[in-house]
Amino acid sequence: MNILGIAGSPRKGGNTDLLLTEALNSAAQKGGKTEKLYLDDLKIRPCRACMVCKSEGVCAVEDDMQTVTEKVKEAEAVIVATPVYWFSCSAQTKAFVDRLFALLAPDYSSQLQGKKGALIAVCAQGDPSVLIGVEKLFADIFAFNGMDYVGKVLCPGLLEQGAVKTNQEALARARDLGKRLC
Numbered sequence: 683m684n685i686l687g688i689a690g691s692p693r694k695g696g697n698t699d700l701l702l703t704e705a706l707n708s709a710a711q712k713g714g715k716t717e718k719l720y721l722d723d724l725k726i727r728p729c730r731a732c733m734v735c736k737s738e739g740v741c742a743v744e745d746d747m748q749t750v751t752e753k754v755k756e757a758e759a760v761i762v763a764t765p766v767y768w769f770s771c772s773a774q775t776k777a778f779v780d781r782l783f784a785l786l787a788p789d790y791s792s793q794l795q796g797k798k799g800a801l802i803a804v805c806a807q808g809d810p811s812v813l814i815g816v817e818k819l820f821a822d823i824f825a826f827n828g829m830d831y832v833g834k835v836l837c838p839g840l841l842e843q844g845a846v847k848t849n850q851e852a853l854a855r856a857r858d859l860g861k862r863l864c
């Protein structure tokens with residue numbers, strides 16, 4: 683199983699990053715081939731809605747998303763990991779998913795069809811309902827693309843960078859997610 687982890691927080695060693703690492707390491711232990719991309723290290727401009735991808739089959743915006751798109755196409759499973767920023771995903775994560783629009787054919791069939799998708803999301807507030815928006819966002823995105831939404835780790839109550847290190851239950855759920863992907 684070829685698993686691509688999309689790290690959507692600018693904080694390396696932050697909560698989403700640690701949970702994603704836990705999931706990827708656990709998948710690797712089960713024989714998965716894993717890779718993690720830090721979106722914040724990459725230049726991924728927002729979608730311009732030029733629709734060139736629909737007429738030409740490729741995105742007209744030339745930046746790092748070309749490489750990311752190839753890795754997404756090669757992956758059998760994609761784990762998206764994002765912090766909650768204002769009840770949604772981070773801007774880095776939103777730019778990434780918007781640019782995946784280029785993988786939709788003119789009839790809106792998707793090149794992501796049949797891939798596995800999983801979500802890791804964290805927020806500072808202790809109220810789990812804060813994560814509902816992000817969860818629905820990715821449930822809808824995975825479903826629209828014909829992906830198999832295999833699991834999620836949603837973790838409220840994490841404010842400081844690395845706070846999840848003491849949350850053994852969340853780390854265990856991340857490991858379980860990694861195992862289930864393989």
Ligand SMILES: Cc1cc2nc3c(=O)[nH]c(=O)nc-3n(C[C@H](O)[C@H](O)[C@H](O)COP(=O)(O)O)c2cc1C
Pocket residue numbers: 691692693695696697698699764765766767768769770804805806807808812840841842843844
């Ligand atoms: C710009 C910004 C917006 C945020 N918005 C929310 C929010 O709406 N609700 C919330 O509970 N936490 C919010 N947070 C807190 C982060 O979700 C929280 O600190 C999280 O643990 C960060 O994850 P990371 O360590 O992976 O970067 C926000 C943080 C930032 C920087």
